[in-house]
Amino acid sequence: MRKLTAIISVLIMFTAAANLARAERIKDIATIQGVRGNPLSGVGLVVGLAGTGDQSLPSQRMLTNVLRRSDLVFSPDDLPTGSIAMVMVTAELGPFDHVGKKIDVDVSAIGDADSLQGGVLLLTELKGADGQVYATAQGSIFLGGFAATGEAATATKNHPTVGRIPGGAYVERSEIATFIENIAGKQYVTLNLRNEDFTTANRMTTAINQLFPNQAHTVDASSVRVKIPPEYDREKVAFFVDSITQQEVKVDMPAIVVINERTGTIVVGEKVGISTVAISQGSLVVKVKESAMVSQPQANFSDNPGQTVAVPDTSIGVSESQGYLIPVNRVVTVSELAKALNAIGATPRDLIAIFNALKQAGALQAELKIM
Template identity: 50%
Template sequence: MTKKIICIVALLLTLPQLALAIRIKDIASFDGVRDNQLIGYGLIVGLNGTGDSDQTKFPVQSLANVLERMGITVNRDDIKVKNVAAVMVTAELPPFSKQGTRVDVLVSSLGDAKSLAGGTLLMTPLKGADGQVYAVAQGGLLTNSFSYGGQAATAQKNHPTAGRIPNGALVERELPNVLADRSQLRLNLHQPDFTTATRIARAVNEQFKAGVASCNDPGSVMISLPDAYQGRVVEFVADMERLDVRPDNPAKVVLNERTGTIVIGENVRIDTVAVSHGNLTLLIKETPRVSQPQPLSRTGETVVVPRTGIKVSEESGGLAVLREGASIGDVVRALNALGVTPRDLIGILQAIKAAGAMQAELSVI
């Protein structure tokens, strides 16, 4: 019975560490394995009178060029349409995308179109940063919105001048395989940290029974391909990225004064400090009055006499003592006892940091 209790206690003590373990693939990525941004200029047609107006010149020029490529010659000055809109088309090409696969595209209006709902994107080449065409987009646009109106009123839902085309781009050019024929790989951490990088290298070395991993800086881990995996890079990556590592996060407090949002990390600790808080309310009310001259008076005139009322009220604040080594839960409970609001809490945390009692980084965004 005693052995069972000891085993249960030991298991419970290891549960927090197991819960914090994260796969390597979720906290790091290999060098060169990333998305690539694509962009292109195109035309949306088939709009219900909600396209670009005549004041926007480039859609007319683009439409004339499209018609000329199809063998139709038109005078650009005679083109007056409201069912066409010029748009920018963007997409992200995932790594290892093969020719013939499809990716989603985002379409955004360039001119003064009122809505792109119901439109169709004409064939649009999508280029990368090197100027090469990697995909071609075309298809019906989904906006999940509308915009209708008359001379006196309008009705609008969501954002009608931007939308998506699911699987709207066809990949025409493949990216080079950055993992092919490589004997050494570099693993880049999403959040550089000395401790996390060291733990990743240690976990890889323990798994493959060799000193194949080393870290020269907190942002990356260099990994040499083991002899048993020569010519099998994909299999090695699959086995390695499944390893569990417990990342180490720095103590940090993030404040957003515009929205009153406060995010406090788990490792934040407070030294012994006493906090007092009180609310000061100032009410200023202007009630101007009109002063009239006496009846039949020839020298008097009507004037406005200002009247200002000021009322000051201050709520008494309690005193809370935060003991040394207090955790985030202790801080929240103590400050909630004072009845502070999130915006008041921002000022209190800044004051605690200024007093040198907060052992954490304070970031204001």
């Protein structure tokens, strides 16, 4: 009960904070169309492992190919196992990453390696979806965990087969984002809302037009197109984009309740309300206890005295607390809704059942999403 009260209190505090400052910058609620990263990937080889590498043949064959580039010819059977690992190397090329810039890479084992701890990634080409090489990666791998193995015990923390190389790749070819649209001889910038909503999109249009009159219009629930004034040439476009994205907009939030039944997590939107209803809340408790009894047969006058065995014994107890039919008046804010549900002593699992029942009864004035 104390845990539920603490959760409700935090929920109320967030609601109070939202009521005090409900305006958000456009740059925090929208993205600029065309400004996006590009995923890169490549298959590489990690060396220097202390017996925790691959034991399979593909990694040995890959090493022979690497050595062949140095005019060294070996058979896969000539190379030891355990010190190398075949890995998948991934990275993201940013929208404004120029040639020569360093980017972070992730390294993941794709063979049967136990750990990449202490390993070094050999030079690996990272390609985009078009098959072109955009970066080259190399360096020592840093893990967020470890793996230690002895003869009779093993200790593992996090995932030792996945690591990261900060700044481990150099950009060899840039893919600079194009975010300016040319339509009928005029230039435009399109802003896409992270959470589509007509009300928020219209408010964003109004805020931009207050700064630059008649330059913005709402395309749909997720997009606002802004015309770049003629005085803002290519060298000043960045100042224009910065000016419009700094404007603050009051975000409209739909009435929604999100429930994750696996974890018992409930998120209630600000404008969720319930109609006047009466709720009966009771808790059913089932206790199952397993124990073992020793069976010792008594056969004093028999040639077969029997055998002593352990017999399982199960006891089940079922109890149900008294439920009350509690009227709940119509509420219109998260704070009032939280207080109403807290008053009936509902646990998170009870709340899930209550919200589902309210939806079925038509008393929940919100969309119910179950994950």
